Amino acid sequence: xxxxxxxxxxxxxxxxxxxxxxxxxxxxxxxxxxxxxxLLFFDPILSKNRSISCASCHKPEFAFAxxxxxxxxxxxxxxKRNTPSVMNMAFRPYFFYDGRVETLxxxxxxxxxxxxxxxxxxxxxxxxxxxxxxxxxxxNKIYGTSPDSTNILNAIAAFVTxxxxxxxxxLDVWMFGKEDAMTESQVRGRELFLERAKCFxxxxxxxxxxxxxxxxxxxxxxxxxxxxxxxxTKDSSDLGKFKxxxxxxxxxxxxxxxxxxxxxxxxxxxxxxxxxxxxSDPINIDTLLMKPLNLTDQEKTDLVHFLHALTDAKFxxx
Ligand code: HEC
Ligand code: HEC
Numbered sequence: 001x002x003x004x005x006x007x008x009x010x011x012x013x014x015x016x017x018x019x020x021x022x023x024x025x026x027x028x029x030x031x032x033x034x035x036x037x038x039l040l041f042f043d044p045i046l047s048k049n050r051s052i053s054c055a056s057c058h059k060p061e062f063a064f065a066x067x068x069x070x071x072x073x074x075x076x077x078x079x080k081r082n083t084p085s086v087m088n089m090a091f092r093p094y095f096f097y098d099g100r101v102e103t104l105x106x107x108x109x110x111x112x113x114x115x116x117x118x119x120x121x122x123x124x125x126x127x128x129x130x131x132x133x134x135x136x137x138x139x140n141k142i143y144g145t146s147p148d149s150t151n152i153l154n155a156i157a158a159f160v161t162x163x164x165x166x167x168x169x170x171l172d173v174w175m176f177g178k179e180d181a182m183t184e185s186q187v188r189g190r191e192l193f194l195e196r197a198k199c200f201x202x203x204x205x206x207x208x209x210x211x212x213x214x215x216x217x218x219x220x221x222x223x224x225x226x227x228x229x230x231x232x233t234k235d236s237s238d239l240g241k242f243k244x245x246x247x248x249x250x251x252x253x254x255x256x257x258x259x260x261x262x263x264x265x266x267x268x269x270x271x272x273x274x275x276x277x278x279x280s281d282p283i284n285i286d287t288l289l290m291k292p293l294n295l296t297d298q299e300k301t302d303l304v305h306f307l308h309a310l311t312d313a314k315f316x317x318x
Contacts, residue, residue, distance in 0.1 A: 070083075165249070169310050189309070212244055217289060
């Protein structure tokens with residue numbers, strides 16, 4: 001049951017954004033690597049002009065996602081893909097929509113260096129953190145050495161790994177036997193999700209992803225031209241495939257899909273009901289989605305209500 005029962009971390013102190021990149025948050029003294037990673041995650045010291053942090057795009061109040069179709073990096077330019085939630089990453093075998101990295105350590109270097117995101121050579125980021133007297137003290141206390149390219153990434157990865165759902169979503173409470181935790185509509189929505197609507201065929205496991213790459217029809221080689229997993233494998237059977245995202249807290253993270261194409265969960269469900277009614281010329285779409293589901297209006301509503309039952313009652317950082 002992995003993430004459901006995983007440790008509920010207690011973040012004792014809130015966080016203030018620091019304007020002066022030389023000093024990090026003076027009120028928070030990290031006690032362990034998770035808290036140290038937390039400091040870095042919220043610290044603009046890792047971006048070129050010290051204007052944004054990881055949390056500028058992965059916002060705690062939206063389950064560590066963003067509510068823009070595309071977030072803005074240090075130069076005000078848009079990211080290439082929609083910012084996903086970084087909760088429930090602990091058990092993921094790879095990261096990014098195309099799965100191009102396999103560890104959270106490798107992952108963290110990418111946004112720091114990406115010109116559309118933080119745009120700071122990782123070496124420089126390490127230098128900055130090393131020069132900062134507070135970080136020196138904290139790293140020495142926690143790791144017994146100065147900040148370096150390994151322990152900085154370990155700290156960030158430890159923080160991201162700690163952002164697990166804690167079994168407080170209505171579905172979890174219902175599963176533990178409290179029958180009124182979900183409405184009747186949500187219970188019907190769950191049935192549909194598991195069976196007739198076929199959602200669970202791709203969104204399985206406690207986090208509602210099987211960590212596979214699938215193509216739901218959002219690639220046509222024209223106006224929708226992100227080839228997804230194909231960019232990594234160059235295998236034509238991977239054209240238009242994206243990592244199946246987990247669905248915990250999905251109600252908090254509109255818009256949806258790698259390209260932020262759908263603004264609401266209602267639209268997402270409309271789409272799955274009949275993908276070709278939206279996109280007539282998909283390439284390599286999954287066979288599961290080739291026939292319309294023909295859901296009734298009530299069934300669509302039930303499915304949307306069920307997706308709302310995946311929202312945690314409590315979040316890290318609240
Ligand atoms: C400018 C916005 C932005 C910033 C800043 C940013 N990210 Fe992201 N993050 C994204 C986007 C967009 C993606 C998806 C990119 C893709 O899949 O190709 C992403 C993906 C991720 C993922 C993978 C999620 C998954 O489901 O595979 C993790 C983990 C992550 N970011 C952590 C971080 C960390 C740690 C930092 C700071 C060092 C950071 N991000 C900074 C926008 C941002
Ligand atoms: C064939 C596998 C497959 C099936 C079946 C499927 N999904 Fe998905 N789902 C995916 C993939 C892959 C993505 C990511 C696609 C992208 O970003 O372009 C996704 C994305 C989503 C998202 C957006 C998540 C986000 O954070 O942007 C939601 C919501 C969702 N699916 C719900 C459902 C529901 C509800 C059903 C059943 C009606 C369903 N899915 C059926 C594979 C599937």
